[in-house]
Amino acid sequence: MSPTHNRLQRLLAKYSNNTQNVSLLTFLTVLLVLFDMQFKRAEALKVTAKMISNHNYPVEEHTVHTPDDYILTVYRIPDSPKLRGAANSTAIARTSKPVVFLQHGILCASDDWILNGPDTSLAYMFADSGYDVWLGNARGNTYSRQHKHKHPDSSDFWNFSWHEIGVYDLASMLDYVLVETNDTALHFVAHSQGTTTFFVLMSTLPWYNEKVKTVHLLAPIAFMRNHSFMLSKLGGLFLGYPSFLSWVLGGMELLPITSMQKLLCEYVCSAESRFRFLCSGILDFLGGWGTRHLNHTLLPHVCETHPAGASTTQIIHYLQLYTSGDFRQYDHGIELNKKYYQQETPPSYNVHEISSCVNMYYSNNDYMSAVEDVEYLATLLPCVELYRIPYDDWNHYDFLWSINVKEVINDRIIDKIARHELQSL
Numbered sequence: 001m002s003p004t005h006n007r008l009q010r011l012l013a014k015y016s017n018n019t020q021n022v023s024l025l026t027f028l029t030v031l032l033v034l035f036d037m038q039f040k041r042a043e044a045l046k047v048t049a050k051m052i053s054n055h056n057y058p059v060e061e062h063t064v065h066t067p068d069d070y071i072l073t074v075y076r077i078p079d080s081p082k083l084r085g086a087a088n089s090t091a092i093a094r095t096s097k098p099v100v101f102l103q104h105g106i107l108c109a110s111d112d113w114i115l116n117g118p119d120t121s122l123a124y125m126f127a128d129s130g131y132d133v134w135l136g137n138a139r140g141n142t143y144s145r146q147h148k149h150k151h152p153d154s155s156d157f158w159n160f161s162w163h164e165i166g167v168y169d170l171a172s173m174l175d176y177v178l179v180e181t182n183d184t185a186l187h188f189v190a191h192s193q194g195t196t197t198f199f200v201l202m203s204t205l206p207w208y209n210e211k212v213k214t215v216h217l218l219a220p221i222a223f224m225r226n227h228s229f230m231l232s233k234l235g236g237l238f239l240g241y242p243s244f245l246s247w248v249l250g251g252m253e254l255l256p257i258t259s260m261q262k263l264l265c266e267y268v269c270s271a272e273s274r275f276r277f278l279c280s281g282i283l284d285f286l287g288g289w290g291t292r293h294l295n296h297t298l299l300p301h302v303c304e305t306h307p308a309g310a311s312t313t314q315i316i317h318y319l320q321l322y323t324s325g326d327f328r329q330y331d332h333g334i335e336l337n338k339k340y341y342q343q344e345t346p347p348s349y350n351v352h353e354i355s356s357c358v359n360m361y362y363s364n365n366d367y368m369s370a371v372e373d374v375e376y377l378a379t380l381l382p383c384v385e386l387y388r389i390p391y392d393d394w395n396h397y398d399f400l401w402s403i404n405v406k407e408v409i410n411d412r413i414i415d416k417i418a419r420h421e422l423q424s425l
């Protein structure tokens with residue numbers, strides 16, 4: 001931590017005790033955020049490994065290189081403290097353990113799967129149930145902000161959408177994990193954009209379907225015809241088709257977390273904070289208004305680790321799906337489309353190629369993933385099983401951070417996978 005950082009921290013602590021200084025504090029906060037943009041990103045922002053080992057679970061950090069030279073960080077929880085003594089040999093357990101791979105959504109990271117703590121987070125629950133757990137990180141987020149020769153401060157680095165995350169990152173991470181575990185297939189779980197990258201990969205390089213045993217997609221996003229997020233209408237109008245504006249705004253870094261954020265989050269999102277509504281409000285605004293499921297205790301942790309960084313092109317690509325009503329590759333404009341795709345419009349993803357059996361979990365109050373869109377996609381997939389959440393107010397983030405995520409989602413997924421493993425013995 002820099003001396004400036006310390007001084008600001010002391011200042012903030014001092015003024016937050018004085019109720020008359022709220023407006024000054026707000027002003028200071030804005031200043032800090034602006035100031036913070038000057039700070040270099042610190043290793044301290046990468047908290048997945050620390051959080052896991054703080055809960056006494058073993059954790060490994062792995063580095064995966066993509067064919068286009070991005071460098072990704074993948075975490076592994078090979079074992080659980082709750083299993084030691086029961087089956088007392090990590091070495092034997094390791095080679096025989098079934099593998100699960102968890103992939104996060106947009107502006108998110110491996111943290112998503114562990115924030116709830118050891119009793120209700122999907123990653124720990126898998127480890128406790130005897131699985132070898134791997135957590136992916138897409139290019140551009142806190143953990144995968146590296147490239148062999150492109151610097152994240154240059155726009156070259158951010159020249160990608162979730163298409164590249166699917167065909168390069170996800171493919172490389174799955175291959176890596178299967179080599180490391182000497183296995184032929186794994187169980188796959190994803191949330192939000194993680195599901196989009198799954199659809200991209202499995203329809204573009206269909207032989208990857210062989211590498212998954214079961215698939216569990218939370219709040220899946222492919223078609224966006226009925227997507228209902230308020231700002232998408234406006235965004236779609238300006239950025240939903242190739243234009244000068246989308247060309248200018250594309251390929252930039254979008255909202256990375258910063259070193260000052262932890263401090264601000266503790267102040268703003270804590271149980272005592274009068275500004276706490278801002279924290280839950282943002283999640284409600286983005287993911288679906290009026291949920292009663294969100295675990296409010298988690299808010300400071302969610303705030304500290306999000307938004308984890310992405311390229312603006314990822315958002316623009318989604319807005320294009322919203323505008324076109326199709327699930328297809330990035331629209332560069334007629335001239336460039338002819339160059340990249342040898343046709344004037346971008347090719348649609350051939351979802352018929354997704355031969356793996358896909359479990360999709362979706363809900364009524366999800367602004368990002370609409371019921372009609374999920375059910376439409378289901379009519380196109382060769383093998384699909386739908387689970388519609390039985391709560392009307394369940395939103396996009398409840399799949400990760402609700403108070404009842406264990407009962408509603410996690411237990412259900414683990415049961416299904418356990419049944420699959422039993423059948424294939």
Ligand SMILES: *[C@@H]1O[C@H](CO)[C@@H](O)[C@H](O)[C@H]1NC(C)=O
Nearest residue numbers: 083084085086087088089090
């Ligand atoms: C587990 O195995 C180690 C050596 O492999 C042994 O020292 C230890 O006592 C064992 N623990 C239990 C609970 O059996």
Ligand SMILES: *[C@@H]1O[C@H](CO)[C@@H](O)[C@H](O)[C@H]1NC(C)=O
Nearest residue numbers: 155156157158159160251340
């Ligand atoms: C972005 O990447 C594509 C290849 O995927 C390349 O043809 C294009 O020139 C790149 N654009 C920029 C601005 O770097």
Ligand SMILES: *[C@@H]1O[C@H](CO)[C@@H](O)[C@H](O)[C@H]1NC(C)=O
Nearest residue numbers: 095096179180181182183184
């Ligand atoms: C990998 O698995 C195969 C069987 O699937 C086995 O024959 C081989 O010995 C294993 N290799 C290692 C290094 O464990």
Ligand SMILES: *[C@@H]1O[C@H](CO)[C@@H](O)[C@H](O)[C@H]1NC(C)=O
Nearest residue numbers: 224225226227325370372373
């Ligand atoms: C969903 O979108 C389709 C196509 O745009 C439209 O015809 C349909 O009315 C929409 N359904 C709902 C419930 O909004």
Ligand SMILES: *[C@@H]1O[C@H](CO)[C@@H](O)[C@H](O)[C@H]1NC(C)=O
Nearest residue numbers: 115116117120295297298403
């Ligand atoms: C809510 O989050 C807190 C903080 O991580 C955690 O300790 C608690 O178990 C969670 N509550 C439920 C019901 O999941």
